[in-house]
Amino acid sequence: MQNFTYHNPVNIVFGRGTIPELTRLVPQNAKTLVTYGGGSIKQNGVYEQVMKALAGQQVIEFGGIEPNPRFETLMKAVETARAEQVTFLLAVGGGSVIDGTKFIAAAIPWKHGEEWDILAKRPALSEAVPFGCVLTLPATGSEMNAGSVISREETAEKRVFTDSHVYPVFSILDPETTFSLSERQTANGIVDAFVHVMEQYLTYPVNAPLQDRQAEAILLTLVEEGPKILRDPANYDLRATIMWSATLALNGLIACGVPQDWSTHMIGHELTAFHGIDHARTLAIVLPAMMSYRRASKRAKILQYGERVWNITDGDDEERIVAAIARTKAFFNSLGAPTSLADYGIGSETIDRIGRRIGERGVRLGEHRDIGGAEAVDILRLCL
Amino acid sequence: MQNFTYHNPVNIVFGRGTIPELTRLVPQNAKTLVTYGGGSIKQNGVYEQVMKALAGQQVIEFGGIEPNPRFETLMKAVETARAEQVTFLLAVGGGSVIDGTKFIAAAIPWKHGEEWDILAKRPALSEAVPFGCVLTLPATGSEMNAGSVISREETAEKRVFTDSHVYPVFSILDPETTFSLSERQTANGIVDAFVHVMEQYLTYPVNAPLQDRQAEAILLTLVEEGPKILRDPANYDLRATIMWSATLALNGLIACGVPQDWSTHMIGHELTAFHGIDHARTLAIVLPAMMSYRRASKRAKILQYGERVWNITDGDDEERIVAAIARTKAFFNSLGAPTSLADYGIGSETIDRIGRRIGERGVRLGEHRDIGGAEAVDILRLCL
Numbered sequence: 001m002q003n004f005t006y007h008n009p010v011n012i013v014f015g016r017g018t019i020p021e022l023t024r025l026v027p028q029n030a031k032t033l034v035t036y037g038g039g040s041i042k043q044n045g046v047y048e049q050v051m052k053a054l055a056g057q058q059v060i061e062f063g064g065i066e067p068n069p070r071f072e073t074l075m076k077a078v079e080t081a082r083a084e085q086v087t088f089l090l091a092v093g094g095g096s097v098i099d100g101t102k103f104i105a106a107a108i109p110w111k112h113g114e115e116w117d118i119l120a121k122r123p124a125l126s127e128a129v130p131f132g133c134v135l136t137l138p139a140t141g142s143e144m145n146a147g148s149v150i151s152r153e154e155t156a157e158k159r160v161f162t163d164s165h166v167y168p169v170f171s172i173l174d175p176e177t178t179f180s181l182s183e184r185q186t187a188n189g190i191v192d193a194f195v196h197v198m199e200q201y202l203t204y205p206v207n208a209p210l211q212d213r214q215a216e217a218i219l220l221t222l223v224e225e226g227p228k229i230l231r232d233p234a235n236y237d238l239r240a241t242i243m244w245s246a247t248l249a250l251n252g253l254i255a256c257g258v259p260q261d262w263s264t265h266m267i268g269h270e271l272t273a274f275h276g277i278d279h280a281r282t283l284a285i286v287l288p289a290m291m292s293y294r295r296a297s298k299r300a301k302i303l304q305y306g307e308r309v310w311n312i313t314d315g316d317d318e319e320r321i322v323a324a325i326a327r328t329k330a331f332f333n334s335l336g337a338p339t340s341l342a343d344y345g346i347g348s349e350t351i352d353r354i355g356r357r358i359g360e361r362g363v364r365l366g367e368h369r370d371i372g373g374a375e376a377v378d379i380l381r382l383c384l
Numbered sequence: 385m386q387n388f389t390y391h392n393p394v395n396i397v398f399g400r401g402t403i404p405e406l407t408r409l410v411p412q413n414a415k416t417l418v419t420y421g422g423g424s425i426k427q428n429g430v431y432e433q434v435m436k437a438l439a440g441q442q443v444i445e446f447g448g449i450e451p452n453p454r455f456e457t458l459m460k461a462v463e464t465a466r467a468e469q470v471t472f473l474l475a476v477g478g479g480s481v482i483d484g485t486k487f488i489a490a491a492i493p494w495k496h497g498e499e500w501d502i503l504a505k506r507p508a509l510s511e512a513v514p515f516g517c518v519l520t521l522p523a524t525g526s527e528m529n530a531g532s533v534i535s536r537e538e539t540a541e542k543r544v545f546t547d548s549h550v551y552p553v554f555s556i557l558d559p560e561t562t563f564s565l566s567e568r569q570t571a572n573g574i575v576d577a578f579v580h581v582m583e584q585y586l587t588y589p590v591n592a593p594l595q596d597r598q599a600e601a602i603l604l605t606l607v608e609e610g611p612k613i614l615r616d617p618a619n620y621d622l623r624a625t626i627m628w629s630a631t632l633a634l635n636g637l638i639a640c641g642v643p644q645d646w647s648t649h650m651i652g653h654e655l656t657a658f659h660g661i662d663h664a665r666t667l668a669i670v671l672p673a674m675m676s677y678r679r680a681s682k683r684a685k686i687l688q689y690g691e692r693v694w695n696i697t698d699g700d701d702e703e704r705i706v707a708a709i710a711r712t713k714a715f716f717n718s719l720g721a722p723t724s725l726a727d728y729g730i731g732s733e734t735i736d737r738i739g740r741r742i743g744e745r746g747v748r749l750g751e752h753r754d755i756g757g758a759e760a761v762d763i764l765r766l767c768l
Contacts, residue, residue: 003399015387213601
């Protein structure tokens with residue numbers, strides 16, 4: 001097991017009817033900027049519940065944060081927050097709204113030039129405006145971590161930053177807010193959470209059996225409960241289980257003491273940046289190819305995954321690896337997520353562009369830092 | 385799934401060679417009271433590492449906190465801390481030292497009369513002196529929770545308090561500090577962690593499959609790795625796995641959204657109070673009897689436990705329940721923990737005393753609040 005630190009101070013308030021807790025959770029005398037997305041919270045009653053809980057407090061709003069939230073949009077919120085001298089932020093929405101709000105929180109007090117540098121140069125922050133969340137779309141885990149992914153339209157870039165100053169102060173998770181999600185949003189959330197676990201689990205053994213079993217606990221839960229929810233979308237317990245699974249998939253716990261990969265995410269981000277494909281769907285395309293391409297270095301963990309998650313015990317190692325990859329693809333397909341680039345009409349031109357971009361950035365991805373531009377091209381060709 | 389809140393702000397610093405981190409973690413300009421137990425930290429080098437890390441800072445010491453830490457002893461530390469105007473506490477030891485330090489932290493600023501009331505009346509605290517931990521004995525989980533169990537010699541009482549003000553600010557977990565533990569201490573820690581999980585898992589189903597699998601992850605890890613450590617006590621990875629398992633067994637996570645029992649602990653505490661039996665060993669006596677006595681109300685979870693932890697799939701329900709209890713007893717026995725009162729020469733006199741005391745306190749224990757004095761007597765008779 002590797003050394004680690006784990007310090008996750010987010011106050012999770014989970015369950016039905018918990019939005020009124022905002023009255024207690026938002027600091028008294030705060031001037032709060034409520035951030036949200038395209039307006040679904042105005043249809044499903046969440047906006048009304050939030051505003052009722054904040055009645056009598058100073059509240060201003062910033063709506064219109066898009067999926068894959070854009071730097072350009074968020075900077076408008078930063079300007080508003082600065083002009084209005086906002087002291088607290090409240091993100092109401094899914095991972096895009098929360099990620100966007102983390103950037104807003106970090107950018108408001110930023111005094112070192114261009115705010116894009118927070119993403120491009122990833123300096124250690126010295127402060128951020130405190131914020132809370134009301135989660136309405138389980139998927140990214142952003143409600144209980146300190147990471148944020150932001151896109152820049154101008155340059156078709158998608159970048160990540162992480163800083164302990166952008167842990168939410170609290171996150172309210174009411175599974176009833178997810179009843180109105182579309183099948184596609186629900187399915188994407190399940191795929192996203194699943195791949196988050198795989199990025200932290202499917203590397204190489206480091207004698208960390210507890211972390212392995214914790215990761216497998218989430219994978220098994222998503223595999224067993226995920227498909228049920230598509231048939232029974234207003235089942236509270238299923239919604240609660242998927243919501244909590246997605247949070248625990250990326251709150252740092254299963255990463256304690258083990259190597260991490262994240263190359264599927266990094267290549268997936270490029271597919272979103274160039275073609276606007278839903279984040280989760282890019283992962284469904286890349287992960288099976290990643291497993292196939294790196295079957296040698298990930299051998300032991302792929303075999304363990306196949307046995308413990310899919311009950312694959314027959315055949316030799318190679319046959320079991322092939323079966324584990326096939327089951328993974330079939331799981332994504334059963335959730336409506338295609339697993340090939342052809343399904344999106346994407347061909348070798350995009351592959352070469354992504355390869356060049358990863359090559360130019362000089363990054364080496366994966367737990368062994370052995371995935372560069374050329375390897376990304378090989379992997380994406382397996383997705384054709 | 386039930387509603388819940390989860391807010392655990394403890395900063396865990398885990399791994400080999402992490403004690404020097406104290407230099408950074410203990411607040412600058414603090415006046416620190418270092419608390420410890422019987423002096424084993426002076427033999428195994430931990431004391432020396434701690435003092436080296438704190439060199440140049442204001443440090444005073446309070447040693448001699450005993451297993452099942454006593455109110456009478458701890459009040460001496462409280463007096464010292466008040467007289468010296470201590471601003472920070474550092475617990476160096478196992479669960480007893482940490483639990484004791486939590487009480488000291490709460491009692492120092494207590495201004496409402498007798499300090500025993502913190503345990504007897506369990507008021508919501510308004511403050512406590514901040515403290516950190518260096519854990520040297522994995523077992524109780526106290527290093528990452530806000531609970532404390534204190535004994536009073538004068539009245540042979542053992543009481544619990546929990547308050548968010550007594551979360552450690554940080555806890556350093558260096559598995560190498562546990563190499564020198566005796567076989568008995570190591571085994572007791574494994575039993576303690578195992579029963580902590582069972583108290584939160586073995587109740588009744590509430591459609592919380594993720595929490596079930598998380599609990600089973602810890603149980604399986606303790607069952608598979610625990611016995612190995614007795615044969616290979618200086619194996620770093622085994623020590624690290626047991627240490628992290630014991631922490632996660634009682635950091636609140638697996639309790640999220642599910643009912644809890646704790647009747648085994650409450651009855652076990654009485655056995656310690658009257659006879660001084662090691663805490664973990666009282667649990668090894670009581671738990672199997674508890675499972676047997678409450679096999680009707682715990683039926684579904686005992687069957688699930690038997691299947692997923694012990695691979696018991698043959699026989700009818702009753703046979704599988706009997707097998708699950710037998711495997712649990714055998715596991716405790718394999719760790720050197722006896723499972724009957726006869727092994728300690730305890731008979732019906734003690735049983736009746738415990739029954740009277742639980743009856744007089746008017747408490748009803750367990751997830752259904754159906755265990756009072758009379759039921760405790762029935763359960764303890766099964767342990768004869």
